[in-house]
Amino acid sequence: MDSKALYKISYGLYVVGTKFDGKYVGCIVDAFIQSTSSPVPTVILCSIQANQTNAAIKQTGEFTVSVLGTDVNPFVIGNFGFQSSRNADKWSNVPHKIADGLPVLESAVAYLRCKVTDSKELSTHTAFFCEVTDAWRGEGEPIIYGNYQKDMKAKAMESFKSFKETEKPPEAKEERWVCQICGYVYDGDTPFEQLPDDWKCPICGHPKSDFAKE
Template identity: 40%
Template sequence: MNTTMLFNLSYGLYIISSMDGERPTGCTANSLMQVTAEPNTVVLSMNHDNHTNECIRKTGKFGVVVLAEDTPPSYIGGFGFRSGKDSDKFDGLEYDMKSGVPIINEGVGYLVFKVIDSFETSTHTIFLGELVDAEEIKGGTPMTYSYYHKVIKGKTPKNAPTYVAEEEVKKEEKDVWVCTVCGYVYDGDEPFEKLPESYKCPVCMQPKSVFKKK
């Protein structure tokens, strides 16, 4: 079986949001798709270990921000490489409450869904959501999962359903500088060693010191 055929499936990239009591929270996700139009219904695959899963379960709703190609990658890293269990991901971000969920002021637009059903896989909950609210935020070109990998050179953590272990991906062997927090591979023109100490990973905003040479 050639599992690399899965790489041909297409996805968008989203910030899924919910409330943890009075506190806004959420995470990055790509596994969202529309399944019916009347009523407008989507499925979302959310890892059992993600704090967002528990919050969606408790509140019965979730927000979706459709990220744009020009959305700063720090949103993807900030929501996708740390947990709301021990960090306040909305701290310092501008957001509004829309139909009971927090929506960041970034990206193409937002949608809010009420959970109408769910079922379990061994690792993920599949939430079935019916649309209750949707509006444009900044407009622009929606970011795809492929754009995130190919242009931004971002990686995906283990909790994402589409995670692929490093060793399964055939790569050309060369010296590369990799962010040990989010997996971002530095590909700037300037040699990595010559970058100023103030350099930060553009995806997860961690300092230069967390990069390791491969």
């Protein structure tokens, strides 16, 4: 069997946006189709059971679908498809807005809001059956999944790899206490808050109260 024949099925490529324990999560999907159009439009999403997005949809019962355009930044695909929301805040890495409580991509050529009405577990995936409760259409043409496989996958992998390499290590993101007079960054072993009140900046001699948390 030539499994690449399946790439000739005309899926699009989408970013699902939803929420888990109040945090915005989501992932790239191609397995998303319209199933009926009346009396209300309905769609089906096939979501990998092991993914955080799957757990989030089960918790929230709703999600958005941002339709990716042909000019999508390949990083968007890497960001949402090559890492899990369990250990990354994916939405903070891309321009987005919150539409009625759920995130959508600024660069989407269209987006839908979907409400789960039923679901079925299919070995590795869950098929979510949904009603479309809102929809917005912008400019641009949607990307086709087969074209992503042909022309964009390598770029998505490359841009995601460079992003990971330039990401600051977690320590660099931690808050730090900085002397507002001379710029000295406190680096002692005792937590700054526990230093005695008469402690002074070792560089300029100003008091503890001249330090600010950054």
